[in-house]
Amino acid sequence: MNFAIIVAAGKSERMGKxxxxxxxxxxxxxxxxxxxxxxxxxxxxxxIIAVTQKxxxxxxxxxxxxxxxxxxxxxxxxxxxxxxxxxxxxxxINSAKNDDIVAVHNGSxxxxxxxxxxxCISAAKKHGAAASGFPLKDTIxxxxxxxxxxxxxxxxxxxxxxxxxxxxxxxxxxxxxAKNKGIKVTDDxxxxxxxxxxxxxxxxxYENMKITxxxxxxxxxxxxxxxxxxxxxxxxxxxxDSHKFSLNRNRKLVLGGCIIPHEIGLEANSDGDLxxxxxxxxxxxxxxxxxxxxxxxxxxxxxxxDSKQYLKAVLDKxxxxxxxxxxxxxxxxxxxxxxDMYTGKIINSLSKILxxxxxxxxxxxxxxxxxTAFGRGEGMQCFVVVSLCIS
Numbered sequence: 001m002n003f004a005i006i007v008a009a010g011k012s013e014r015m016g017k018x019x020x021x022x023x024x025x026x027x028x029x030x031x032x033x034x035x036x037x038x039x040x041x042x043x044x045x046x047x048i049i050a051v052t053q054k055x056x057x058x059x060x061x062x063x064x065x066x067x068x069x070x071x072x073x074x075x076x077x078x079x080x081x082x083x084x085x086x087x088x089x090x091x092x093i094n095s096a097k098n099d100d101i102v103a104v105h106n107g108s109x110x111x112x113x114x115x116x117x118x119x120c121i122s123a124a125k126k127h128g129a130a131a132s133g134f135p136l137k138d139t140i141x142x143x144x145x146x147x148x149x150x151x152x153x154x155x156x157x158x159x160x161x162x163x164x165x166x167x168x169x170x171x172x173x174x175x176x177x178a179k180n181k182g183i184k185v186t187d188d189x190x191x192x193x194x195x196x197x198x199x200x201x202x203x204x205x206y207e208n209m210k211i212t213x214x215x216x217x218x219x220x221x222x223x224x225x226x227x228x229x230x231x232x233x234x235x236x237x238x239x240x241d242s243h244k245f246s247l248n249r250n251r252k253l254v255l256g257g258c259i260i261p262h263e264i265g266l267e268a269n270s271d272g273d274l275x276x277x278x279x280x281x282x283x284x285x286x287x288x289x290x291x292x293x294x295x296x297x298x299x300x301x302x303x304x305x306d307s308k309q310y311l312k313a314v315l316d317k318x319x320x321x322x323x324x325x326x327x328x329x330x331x332x333x334x335x336x337x338x339x340d341m342y343t344g345k346i347i348n349s350l351s352k353i354l355x356x357x358x359x360x361x362x363x364x365x366x367x368x369x370x371x372t373a374f375g376r377g378e379g380m381q382c383f384v385v386v387s388l389c390i391s
Contacts, residue, residue, distance in 0.1 A: 001046040001100045002121055004039045004071075004163070005089035008032050008052045008060070008107030009078025020056060021211060022107035027224055027322040031211060033063055034110035034224070040069045042114045044121050045103070048072045051089045052107075086188060087175055090168075098169025101125060104188045105163040108211045111223055112204070117163055120202040124165035127200040129192040131165075133158040134206050158201055161208050164188040170197065224322070235323065235388045237286025241277035242374065242381035243268050255332075255339070256346035256363075257308050257353055263337045266380060269300055273307035274382045275330060275346070276353075280311050282386040283325070287317045308353060315354070318388050325354055326389040329362045335377035339365055 008022035022032040032050075039045050048071045050060045057075050064072045076092050078085030086104055093102070101124050103117065116132055123130035136159055140152040164187060166174070174191035177183070185191055189199040207223050209216065243266035251265035256275040266272035280292045295313040304310075318324055328350065332339065339346075343363050351358040368375020 001096065002044050003093055003096060003100065003102045003168075004045050004048045004117075005086060005102060005104045006032065006035055006039065006048060006050045006107055007078070007082060007085050007089070007104065008050065008056070009085040010082065010108070020053060022052070023056060023059060024217070026110060026211075026217065027221055028319045029322070030059070030063065031110045031220075032060070032107035033067070035105055035107050035112060036060075036063065036069050036072065037067070038112050038114050038117060039103075039105065040067075040071050042117045044118050045071060047093075049074045049076065049089045049092055050107075051076055051078045051085045053078060081184070083178075083185060083191075090171060090175065093168070096168040098167065099125075100168045101165050102168050102171055103163040103165040106161075106210060109162050109208060110211065110220060111207045111209060112161075112163065113208070116202070116204045116208060119204075120163045120165045123200045123202040124167060128170050128197060129164075129166045129189050130200040130202045131160045131187070131189045132163055132202050132204040132208060133160040134204055134208070135159075137206075160187060160189075160201075161204060161210060162187075165202075166192060234326065235286045237282040237284070237386040237388070239278040239280065239282030239285065239384040239386070240382065241274040241281065241292075242379060243272050243274050244373070244379035245377075246272075253337070254307070255342070256330075257349040258342065258346050260337065260339070260342055270296065270305045270310070271307050274380060275332070275350075275384070276307040276311050278382040278384040279328065279330075279350075279386070280307075280314050282328075282384040283318065283388075284314050286386055286388050287314075287321055287323070289314065289317050311353065323388040325356055325360075325386060327360050327362075327387045328354065328356070329385045331364050331366065331383045332380060333366050333368045333372065333374045333382075334380040335367050335370070335375055 023030045039048055050072055052060055054077045060075045074092055076088055079088050101121050103121055120130050120132050136154045136157045140154055142149045142152055174195050177195050178191050183194050192199055211220055246265050246267040249264055253260040253263040253265040254271045254273040277292055296310045299310060347358050347361045347363055350361050370376050373379060374381045
């Protein structure tokens with residue numbers, strides 16, 4: 001078996017946000033989500049142990065449940081130092097054989113790929129221990145009191161990242177040696193080096209960087225945007241809805257979450273807000289989800305008729321794909337009523353519902369020239385186009 005220990009128990013002092021950086025949002029998801037996602041999706045990983053501070057155990061549990069990360073078998077409390085946290089994770093494994101692989105990864109390395117995980121594990125199987133790393137590109141200077149003492153040659157110099165993978169029996173031996181000799185290290189394979197064993201470098205991309213300071217967050221977001229969209233940075237959704245006018249003259253006309261006074265409403269099981277219905281379908285189609293009825297019908301059975309409540313079921317879908325609503329274009333076809341005087345009110349309502357600027361919402365009308373049932377005054381139809389961009 002192959003085990004993964006994801007470590008997220010640090011203090012993140014250099015980040016300066018006063019919180020564990022592994023839980024800082026990166027494109028609307030906690031940073032550690034991306035590491036867990038790659039290990040969950042790697043076919044070589046059988047079991048994941050997450051190690052974090054006691055007050056963050058529940059947060060990882062929530063991530064596990066929300067995203068169905070069923071390979072996470074244990075979430076345990078970390079120690080005082082990173083080395084202690086890794087040890088806690090290691091000794092929690094009670095089913096490993098000596099030749100099984102344990103891959104340790106930082107929750108603050110969110111840009112690792114499944115390919116890099118697999119290559120590191122394969123190298124450890126063959127050589128006993130391996131570490132992901134990339135060769136240094138820059139000239140390195142050793143300084144004292146801010147003056148250069150000497151230049152360090154960069155040939156064969158690697159910047160080591162995670163994952164770092166070690167055979168279980170070798171890992172236990174290395175930790176016992178460190179404990180007996182009081183050895184403290186900042187990465188896992190250094191423990192193996194301390195007992196005279198070789199460590200294989202498993203080359204990884206320069207993108208597999210550790211997020212340490214504020215500037216790193218912007219770099220990580222840019223890389224994730226590029227990966228998630230394969231060159232595409234927007235999506236378009238089209239939605240449509242239509243209703244006939246109600247025979248009940250007391251029924252209210254609701255459009256875009258607004259009640260239009262002194263007008264007869266539309267026939268529907270709900271409030272008949274065809275603008276929000278078409279908007280729902282536009283957003284849902286853009287992100288590849290289901291149509292309005294799938295979500296609204298169960299609500300109707302519970303007596304919920306407010307279309308704003310239906311819309312809530314889809315408004316979080318774009319953020320789950322690291323997207324947000326950029327622009328909304330609405331066109332209503334109806335002979336009656338005249339809606340121009342209510343345009344500002346409808347747009348204000350939609351702006352609040354969608355949490356976007358009013359300038360990103362367009363609303364137009366057409367009478368239909370009597371060519372359709374809507375143009376003859378029998379009802380109303382609405383088309384909505386929504387554009388989504390990377391958030």
